Every structure is written in C-alpha cells, then in structure tokens.
Amino acid sequence: MIFRQLTHDDLGCASYLIGDEEAGVAAVVDPRLDIDEYLRLARYLGVRIEHVLETHNHADHVSGHGRLVAATGATIHIHRDAAPDYDHEPFDDGWELRIGALTVRALHTPGHRPEHTAFALIDRARSDEPWAVLTGDTLFVGDIARPDLAVDTEEGARGIFHSLHDTLMRLPDTAEVWPGHLGGSLCGGPGMDLKVASTIGFERANQELLRIADEDEFVERTTSALGPQPPNFRNIVALNRGPLVKESVEAHPLTPRQVRQARADGALVVDVRTERQFDEAHIPGAVSITARRAGFGSKLAWLARPEQPLVLVGRDDGDAVAAAHLAGAVGLRNVAGYLAGGMTSWREETLDVERTERMTVPELHERWERDRDGLQILDVRERSEWDDGHIPGSVHRPYHDIRGVPEGIDPAGPVAVVCGSGQRSAVAASLLQALGAGRVIHVVDGGVPLWEREGWPTERSVTS
Structure with missing residues (x-):
C-alpha cells in the first residue's frame, strides 16, 4: 500500500498520496496548488493518479485539483453537499472507493463546513478495520477545527461536536489520525501541534475538548475565544468551487521605473526579504512580509485585496517568483510582477529608499x-x-x-x-x-x- 503525507509548510496544510503499488493506481487527497511533487512521486512509484478526493471546499488555500485533472485526467470526488461548479463524482456518507487492496470509506463529518468528510483507510490485505483516518479539518493533533467559516458559529460547533463524538471517536483507538492541517494553520485553534500524526486513542485521552460530553458546554468553549476570520476565505472558497483553476500564478520581471509606476497606480508593493534587510533599506511605501519564514501566505492574505495588483520585491528574482507562487496558493492571483534583479537593481539606479x-x-x-x-x-x-x-x-x-x-x-x-x-x-x-x-x-x-x-x-x- 502507498501512503505519503506532503506538507505545505508556509500554510500548515497537509495532503496525501494514497494507493496500491501492485494495482498501479493512486489518489491524491486535498491537493495543494503546486502538484509537481504528486506527479514526481507517482512516476517514482509507477502508479497512475486516477482519483482526487476533497474533504471539503477549502477556505485557506487554493486546491490543486484542477491542475491534477489537467495533468492526469483524474476524477474529482467530493461530498454531494459541496455542490461545486466543475465536473466531479459526488458521494454520500458511507461511500467507498477501492484502489487495489486499499478501501477508502467516506465519513461525513459536517461542522467546519456542511460538506466536510473524513476518509477512513482500510488495508484489506491486513484487516477489515480502519488503520487510519484522514480527518481533514475536523480533528487535528492537539485541537479541533474552527466552526465559523461556512455557517453560523453555533451551528458549526454543534456539527463538529456530533461529528467528533458520533463518528470519529467511534473509530478504534489504534486508528491513526492524519489531519489536513498542522500548527500554524488558520483553520484550527492555538492547540494545534506541529506533529504530523496521532491516534484516535491518544487524542481522546489528551484533548480536553474531546472529553467534554455536554454539547452546550462544548459549544460555549469552542465559540468563546475564536480568533478573527481571515478576510480572504470567501474568495478562496469561490475559487475552489470552480470553475477549475488549471494554471499557476506567473510573475513577470519589472524595471524599477515600472515598479514605481505600479505603486502609483495602486499596486501593493510587498518586500519578501528578511525584516533586517527591509529595515536597512526598502522602497518607499513597501510592506514587509518576509517569505523566509512560515506564514507568508497567511499574512499576505490578511492585507491584500484579491483584486489589488501585487508587486513583489526579493533579494533576487528567485525569492520573488517563489513568493508569487505562495500568493497564488492563497487565492491572490493578480501579480503584476516582481522587481527584476531584486532590491539591488533599485539601489543601482540610486532611487530613494526608506529605513526603519x-x-x-x-x-x-x-x-x-x-x-x-x-x-x-x-x-x-x-x-x-x-x-x-x-x-x-x-x-x-x-x-x-x-x-x-x-x-x-x-x-x-x-x-x-x-x-x-x-x-x-x-x-x-x-x-x-x-x-x-x-x-x-x-x-x-x-x-x-x-x-x-x-x-x-x-x-x-x-x-x-
């Protein structure tokens, strides 16, 4: 059996390549926008990616399902309640997909979103019991999902309570928990761990929220200390519902003169170098969001409007192009370009700079x-x-x-x-x-x- 977790460190997202090497077939669960690693792994393992499984319409990152369909011809499977505007095969609770000796069973777990579904994994060559569950955005290592990104907050919290107690917590204690997010994601609370996996038994025994048996108490606890909603999440959900996004974000080189004009025309100039480099000298009016640490995409999504052009300034061209891809991953696709040659080209033309x-x-x-x-x-x-x-x-x-x-x-x-x-x-x-x-x-x-x-x-x- 094939099982690989792939993480997007900047956004704290986790996706999975699962399948059967002998059958030569694989599926990708919750793909990120950059699909190169899935394709590389599939070639290396000698399998065809024939299926894409989505736990839900994501609100924090743009899915790579459209790019995978374009590259492989795979079929997208998502719960019927998602109602996306692209070709797909809808499923309901209890639906099963067989990939060689691997069975993927859909466990409808609404709350975070009405369509949310976890996937239990059964290796039929070894047991009829699930050995793992891909919990998506319902149960994380050390925490649970936030309930306020799709429905009324209390309604979402009650949905998560029942999804946890009536579905996920009824799985065997030995079932491994592989979540859709790690620590740093906007989709969970402060207890989310950077550990990549856990077990149902360990989470039941050690997560305080999972030990709350009273539904009203659970709702009060999970809704009383929610952080602010990310302002860009509706735009990301709309992109993920379709039509399919099949192209990555492309950034074009700009001269210092073009950068200056773009800013005058309303573009947001984002300096992606380190904070120290920015403080020492930066383009007047630029905003500092370093891409050298995790969280660049999330911070950028807080500040940039989806329709606002972005101009990226890096230490060099590679920095800026990488940042453009991170911008695209959070639904910011209007990248006007990047300063060719990085900040050095601005300094070489002896243009004004600011210091902090x-x-x-x-x-x-x-x-x-x-x-x-x-x-x-x-x-x-x-x-x-x-x-x-x-x-x-x-x-x-x-x-x-x-x-x-x-x-x-x-x-x-x-x-x-x-x-x-x-x-x-x-x-x-x-x-x-x-x-x-x-x-x-x-x-x-x-x-x-x-x-x-x-x-x-x-x-x-x-x-x-």
Missing part, C-alpha cells in the same frame, strides 16, 4: 522607564494576547487591522511597534510608514512575552 529604526526589548524598556510620555507603544498582537498582558500605556491594534494610523497614536511622534517576537511588528511598522507616520521603530528580537519574563510591569485587560 530598530530597537530591542531591553532598549524599549530603558526608553519607556526614562520617557513614558515621549514614546508611544503600539501592540499589534491578537486581542487574546493583549488581554493576557500588555505594556502599560500601550495602544492595541492587530497588525492585520491597520488601515490607518490607529486612534491614540500621534503620527508625528515616535511610535515603537511591538508584538510577540518581532515578526508581526515588522509588518505593522512597514504599514505605519506607508501610511505616513514620521518615526516608526520596529521592536526586534522578542516582544511582550520577553518583557514579561524579565519581570517588567504589565497590565491585563478586564473582561466580562
């Missing part, structure tokens, strides 16, 4: 102690992080909600932008600069958690 002042957390504390009235602090973490503890006198605005200079911040005065590590503050500092703030300071090498560990003063929000 940097400050460590100890330096921030020293300045705060010396001049509390003269230094503004903007905390750009999520609301739950802010409520748990923040620097006295700071102003709060999550980085992805910065559309203007936040209320309480004087754009003419110095403002230190802080988060939990220095990564989100890099994005926020660049946004403030683009909005015209005069002296923006990027707090680096840590954030509020480091401040707290040093024992310096913090405040907690009073919540009802």
Whole structure:
C-alpha cells in the first residue's frame, strides 16, 4: 500500500498520496496548488493518479485539483453537499472507493463546513478495520477545527461536536489520525501541534475538548475565544468551487521605473526579504512580509485585496517568483510582477529608499522607564494576547487591522511597534510608514512575552 503525507509548510496544510503499488493506481487527497511533487512521486512509484478526493471546499488555500485533472485526467470526488461548479463524482456518507487492496470509506463529518468528510483507510490485505483516518479539518493533533467559516458559529460547533463524538471517536483507538492541517494553520485553534500524526486513542485521552460530553458546554468553549476570520476565505472558497483553476500564478520581471509606476497606480508593493534587510533599506511605501519564514501566505492574505495588483520585491528574482507562487496558493492571483534583479537593481539606479529604526526589548524598556510620555507603544498582537498582558500605556491594534494610523497614536511622534517576537511588528511598522507616520521603530528580537519574563510591569485587560 502507498501512503505519503506532503506538507505545505508556509500554510500548515497537509495532503496525501494514497494507493496500491501492485494495482498501479493512486489518489491524491486535498491537493495543494503546486502538484509537481504528486506527479514526481507517482512516476517514482509507477502508479497512475486516477482519483482526487476533497474533504471539503477549502477556505485557506487554493486546491490543486484542477491542475491534477489537467495533468492526469483524474476524477474529482467530493461530498454531494459541496455542490461545486466543475465536473466531479459526488458521494454520500458511507461511500467507498477501492484502489487495489486499499478501501477508502467516506465519513461525513459536517461542522467546519456542511460538506466536510473524513476518509477512513482500510488495508484489506491486513484487516477489515480502519488503520487510519484522514480527518481533514475536523480533528487535528492537539485541537479541533474552527466552526465559523461556512455557517453560523453555533451551528458549526454543534456539527463538529456530533461529528467528533458520533463518528470519529467511534473509530478504534489504534486508528491513526492524519489531519489536513498542522500548527500554524488558520483553520484550527492555538492547540494545534506541529506533529504530523496521532491516534484516535491518544487524542481522546489528551484533548480536553474531546472529553467534554455536554454539547452546550462544548459549544460555549469552542465559540468563546475564536480568533478573527481571515478576510480572504470567501474568495478562496469561490475559487475552489470552480470553475477549475488549471494554471499557476506567473510573475513577470519589472524595471524599477515600472515598479514605481505600479505603486502609483495602486499596486501593493510587498518586500519578501528578511525584516533586517527591509529595515536597512526598502522602497518607499513597501510592506514587509518576509517569505523566509512560515506564514507568508497567511499574512499576505490578511492585507491584500484579491483584486489589488501585487508587486513583489526579493533579494533576487528567485525569492520573488517563489513568493508569487505562495500568493497564488492563497487565492491572490493578480501579480503584476516582481522587481527584476531584486532590491539591488533599485539601489543601482540610486532611487530613494526608506529605513526603519530598530530597537530591542531591553532598549524599549530603558526608553519607556526614562520617557513614558515621549514614546508611544503600539501592540499589534491578537486581542487574546493583549488581554493576557500588555505594556502599560500601550495602544492595541492587530497588525492585520491597520488601515490607518490607529486612534491614540500621534503620527508625528515616535511610535515603537511591538508584538510577540518581532515578526508581526515588522509588518505593522512597514504599514505605519506607508501610511505616513514620521518615526516608526520596529521592536526586534522578542516582544511582550520577553518583557514579561524579565519581570517588567504589565497590565491585563478586564473582561466580562
């Protein structure tokens, strides 16, 4: 039997190639947009990809099902309630697909989305019991799915409760859990683990939410602390419902003059180099979102409108082209191009650049102690992080909600932008600069958690 997990590290997504080597047939479950690795593995193993199985209409990444159909002629299978606008074979709960000695059984698990389906895997050469279940976006390692991306939040939570207790938790304790997402995805909660797999028995014994037997208590617990909804998820769902996306995003080289004109015409210029490189020198008005760490696509999806042209600036052409593919994976397909030659070409033409002042957390504390009235602090973490503890006198605005200079911040005065590590503050500092703030300071090498560990003063929000 063939079983391979493939992860998309930037988005925290997991997909699977399953099949039977002797039968020469395989299927891909929840394919990512970049399909090259599936094709390479199929050639290496000597199998044909004849089926594509979708657990649901994804809300966080563009599926590669259209590209796989174009490349292999495979048939797409998805639950009847998904109602996509492309050729497919719909199935219902209990449907089975035989791939040689492997049986794939559909387990309808609504909640995250009404059509959501998990797939139990049965190796008939060994047992009639499922040895594994591909749980998609219902059960993760260490957490469960969020219930608010398709239906009323309470309705979604009740659906997930029954999908867990009436379906998944009735599988054998030994059944392996292979989820559709790992830690870092927007589709789950903070408990999601970076581990790639678990078992039904381990999750039942060690996930607190799975031990809640009362449905109302489960609903209250799972809906009371939800993070903000990603603004781009409806656009991604629409792309995944069809017509099929069969082409990857292509980015074209642009001269510095063309980049400058594109920005004047309303394009979002995104610098994908490291935060330090950005702070040292960047194109005026550019936004810093490094593609050198996981989460580039998710951060970009928070800030860019689907119809807004994107111009990407990298250390070199390779950086920018790779970032364009990540943009396409989150449904941002309007890439106007990239700065040919990277930032070096801009500097060689002696064009204007901006710089961002940097400050460590100890330096921030020293300045705060010396001049509390003269230094503004903007905390750009999520609301739950802010409520748990923040620097006295700071102003709060999550980085992805910065559309203007936040209320309480004087754009003419110095403002230190802080988060939990220095990564989100890099994005926020660049946004403030683009909005015209005069002296923006990027707090680096840590954030509020480091401040707290040093024992310096913090405040907690009073919540009802």
